[in-house]
Amino acid sequence: MPLPDLVRLRRARDRMDRDYAQPLDVPALAHTALMSPGHFSRSFRAAFGETPYGYLMTRRIERAKALLRRGDLSVTEVCMAVGCTSLGSFSSRFTRLVGETPSAYRARDHDHAAALPACVAKVHTRPVRNGEAGDPTGP
Numbered sequence: 317m318p319l320p321d322l323v324r325l326r327r328a329r330d331r332m333d334r335d336y337a338q339p340l341d342v343p344a345l346a347h348t349a350l351m352s353p354g355h356f357s358r359s360f361r362a363a364f365g366e367t368p369y370g371y372l373m374t375r376r377i378e379r380a381k382a383l384l385r386r387g388d389l390s391v392t393e394v395c396m397a398v399g400c401t402s403l404g405s406f407s408s409r410f411t412r413l414v415g416e417t418p419s420a421y422r423a424r425d426h427d428h429a430a431a432l433p434a435c436v437a438k439v440h441t442r443p444v445r446n447g448e449a450g451d452p453t454g455p
Contacts, residue, residue, distance in 0.1 A: 324349040325363050328356070329371065336375040337399035342368055376400060377413050384422040391418040 328349040332340060345368050346356035360368045376398040383394045392403055395418075400406040410418045 321351075321359055322363060324351065325356075325360055328360070328368070329364065332368070332372045332375055336372060336379060337397065339399065340372060373409050374413065376406075377410050380406070380410060380418065381414065381421065384418060385426040387422060387426075391422060394418065394422075 328345045331345065331348050342353045342357055345360075346353040349356050349359075351359065357368060360371070364371060366374075380394050380398045383389055383397060384391070389397065391407070395403050395406040398406075407418055410421070414421055416424075
């Protein structure tokens with residue numbers, strides 16, 4: 317892949333990391349990368365190993381896990397806070413990536429993660445991509 321394409325794809329990926337809670341779709345992200353939507357989707361998958369939508373949802377679920385661990389927001393509030401508009405789609409994707417429902421995750425004790433530095437906790441709580449959920453009782 318040509319370096320200029322990679323630079324533009326990273327710009328779009330950075331936008332997803334930064335603006336995950338905003339309404340983002342492939343045409344808007346393709347515009348950020350200065351590409352057509354079709355070329356952007358194909359190039360993004362080739363460069364990063366997943367679709368733009370899959371990457372964005374992983375970021376949203378990652379942030380949702382942090383909000384659910386806090387315990388002061390309902391699952392619906394967390395769903396909306398991370399930019400999802402459908403509670404059903406959010407719950408399905410969360411369950412597929414994390415291995416348990418958002419409600420079960422929220423209800424579980426997360427005190428073991430409180431003592432970890434944020435950079436370490438982020439690695440241990442990152443959602444697993446491609447639907448390979450790990451042990452929900454582990455860190």
